Amino acid sequence: MTMYDSSHKKTHRLKALVLLASITSLGLFIDYLLEEPLLPNVNQSEILGFRSADRSIREYNINISDHIVNTVFSQVKHSAILSQPLDITYGPDTKMYKDVIKYWREKYDWRTREVYFNQYPQYTTIVQGLQIHFVHVKPETSNKTVPLLMLHGWPESFAYFYDIVPQLTSGNGDVSFELIIPSLPGHFMSDPMKDRTTVHVATLFKNLMKRLNIDRFYVFGQGVGSFIGTDMAILYPDKVMGLYNTMCLSLRKISLVKYASRNNC
Structure with missing residues (x-):
């Protein structure tokens, strides 16, 4: 075997190793992009505010x-x-x-x-140490009633949904909706939270629905309310029967890559 042949074989072997390493790295990177995000660890009874543990539901009028x-x-x-x-x-x-x-x-x-x-009934109650304000409208109909939690965005308020309330509760169809429209923490009469995420708000509103003796419900999210609704559906699939968002999002890493490339980030 000549020196040329030996060198040629070494070159082919090195190229094969480089190719194998590249394919392996690409596979690992794709697996990283496609991996499912871990469920956040959230304490469902964590005290988020400084209010007393009063479980009463109080009527509220502006x-x-x-x-x-x-x-x-x-x-x-x-x-x-x-x-x-x-x-x-x-x-x-x-x-x-x-x-x-x-x-x-x-x-x-x-x-x-x-x-x-003030045209619709409003209430406040204390959940996890926070005072939460919400509108609660029950339809006056014999139709099947479905609970619907409606989450506004920023800088909106609970009144953002007022114009559609009559259509959802009128009973013009087989189903009417029982509407629960809370003010997000830090909006209107709902206490603010410090250093918390939408995951904490999702748990907060799940516990609000439990306070109202509503075990399973649908969720509508507008703006940042979409993030909260998504977290609710992920964390509590046994509670959320369906979710409709105006802002759809994915927490997979590949989605962030697509977003960054589309927006030249």
């Missing part, structure tokens, strides 16, 4: 005092407006502020809105 309303409108009336518009790169321009303040000064009627907000 009734802001005249003093507070007048104070707010006085501040709006005497608010200063920058004379020069800012470049949109540095935030909203002053024209938008002028339009908003003009609307508040001349058109906005808080008492009318207050009546609008």
Whole structure:
């Protein structure tokens, strides 16, 4: 065997090893991208706030005092407006502020809105140390009733769903919905949570439904409510009968790669 043949064989052997290593690495990388995310470890009874362990459900009615309303409108009336518009790169321009303040000064009627907000029954209860505000509407119909938990997004509120409540509870069909519409933690009369995730909110709302003696239910998620609804369906599949989201997401690593490539990240 010549020196050339020996060197040639070594080169082929090295190429084969490199190819095998590349295929193995690619396989491991694909397996990494496709692996199922681990279920988060969440304590279902973790105390998230500082309220007493009061399990009662209390009726709630929005009734802001005249003093507070007048104070707010006085501040709006005497608010200063920058004379020069800012470049949109540095935030909203002053024209938008002028339009908003003009609307508040001349058109906005808080008492009318207050009546609008109070048109459906509202309640508060303490779950895991947090006060949670929610709307609860039961249909007056003999049709089959299905519980539906509706989760708003940010910067929305429980009232985001008000226009569709009559359609869902009217009984125009074989099924009517019993609606539970909570305010997310930190929104309206629901206490805020510190350093918590949507997983904690998912458990919080599962426990809210349990407080209402509702064992199985459907979930609708809007915006960040979609993330919470997804976590509920993953963590409590025996409770969530169905999920509808306006923002669908996947926690698989390959989904993040696709998102990054699509958005040039």
